[in-house]
Amino acid sequence: MKLDHEQGRYIILGSIDGILAVLGVVIGTSHVVEDPSIIINAALGGAVALALTNGIGSYLAESAVEYGNLAELEKPLLRSLESTTLERDTKKKIWNDSITHGGSSLIGSLIPIMPFVLFDTLSLEIAIILSISVLAILGVYSGKLAKQSLIKHAVRMVGLGILIVLAVTSLGLQ
Secondary structure, three states: OOOOHHHHHHHHHHHHHHHHHHHHHHHHHHHHOOOHHHHHHHHHHHHHHHHHHHHHHHHHHHHHHHHHHHHHHHHHHOOOOOOOHHHHHHHHHHHHHHHHHHHHHHHHHHHHHHHHHHOOOOHHHHHHHHHHHHHHHHHHHHHHHHOOOHHHHHHHHHHHHHHHHHHHHHOOOO
């Protein structure tokens, strides 16, 4: 299955949201507790909330935009496009984009959680390294979609990851 640019955009957006938001939860929680089960539960709660809000938010926003586009098409046609192939395609696009955005958020959220499930030591450090590595891969994908420098896009993504790590860590939650 070939992904279109719209789905690619939602994969990037959702994954970035998932990785960075949950990495922030993981870092913040790690500063106040050492119990991995508490960190995992807090992060999973954030992951599910983020996936649902991104998916539902995409659905609401895409519905407004796409149905607005349909309404604009109806004006010169002087007829309703309800129950047409165009409306069915619009509904399908809205659902696909929403599921892609929410699903990518959930999958991205699992990246910083996995080290706490799989390792007994250095879980936070592994979570940070793994998250930034996946951001680099997303940057390459972003550059490929944009038909621009893969390295430039990867560096920007890694920079964003490092910025989030530094910002959350500097809060000094104790």
